[in-house]
């Protein structure tokens with residue numbers, strides 16, 4: 001199979017969808033890999049590294065027109081829509097339930113589009129989203145520590161304190177993938193950490209793996225009101241799958257918080273878990289409401305492309321190998337996890353939530369394949 005790796009052209013996106021190590025595996029398996037010139041530079045992979053791995057370097061036209069399988073990180077932006085075409089399988093983060101123009105462009109083009117974020121195991125886990133949650137969680141503690149410094153506008157407290165001086169208090173709302181990783185880094189920096197969680201099973205698990213080093217409390221409005229008053233850094237990390245984040249932190253609660261404390265709302269990509277959250281960018285990450293500094297960057301992993309690219313390709317490669325070896329149709333028939341990733345095929349939308357979001361007709365994947373659309 002001919003596998004293309006496109007350079008990301010979305011502003012502030014430095015990741016690339018394949019590492020030289022991944023390219024080497026695919027080339028060894030007998031596939032042709034063509035990487036767009038300078039695609040890996042933002043992640044510290046020069047073109048020569050891909051060439052040494054056996055890939056060829058091509059132009060944007062080479063990559064898009066010659067590939068059978070095109071790998072990207074972010075969804076195509078409008079400038080890329082004319083490049084979508086029948087006969088091509090696109091494997092990337094898509095998030096099309098929130099993007100009607102892209103959904104229509106994918107449908108009109110006849111392309112097969114498989115979304116990283118909807119690849120799902122039988123147990124409901126999202127293996128291609130998890131590494132980004134790990135990274136965002138870890139970054140949230142770092143970003144919080146940074147913005148707590150006085151020159152950044154923060155309270156001027158060191159997360160770990162020093163001998164004889166108390167550490168900062170960190171409150172993590174939601175103890176899932178983001179929350180656990182936020183807690184690990186905050187603990188490592190020496191902070192005193194509390195996690196509010198709703199699932200008792202999850203709290204039991206966290207207690208075991210964190211060896212009792214964090215305070216674990218059942219999440220409720222009352223508990224949050226109590227805990228948030230004492231926090232120097234609050235991290236929002238809740239998720240209700242498939243829904244907007246619940247607005248747990250009210251504007252009124254902010255008025256009880258410490259002046260110039262920091263609130264990092266990682267859940268901002270699902271609308272945020274505070275009434276006062278709105279998305280920000282790495283260029284201008286914070287704003288202040290009621291004296292509380294809000295950090296609400298919607299694509300936090302984009303700040304660390306060297307780590308994010310490797311973490312992403314570690315989890316995508318087995319699926320890429322399967323798509324390359326079997327071809328798209330046989331691969332999605334063989335692997336239900338990949339099948340759940342298919343959002344659009346042969347002009348049909350095969351992901352129900354996307355159809356609901358845009359009022360478009362839904363075609364189950366099996367029906368689309370039976371009709372021979374691919």
Ligand SMILES: NC(=O)c1ccc[n+]([C@@H]2O[C@H](COP(=O)([O-])OP(=O)(O)OC[C@H]3O[C@@H](n4cnc5c(N)ncnc54)[C@H](O)[C@@H]3O)[C@@H](O)[C@H]2O)c1
Nearest residue numbers: 132133136174176177178197198219238239267298299300
């Ligand atoms: N901003 C970014 O760059 C970025 C990057 C990655 C993930 N995220 C977002 O971070 C959020 C968390 O992701 P995750 O992977 O950790 O999800 P997850 O499913 O692993 O964890 C969410 C946790 O929240 C808990 N929860 C739900 N309602 C709660 C409540 N009312 N109080 C306390 N806990 C509650 C759940 O029990 C679960 O343990 C998601 O919105 C995700 O999209 C953002």
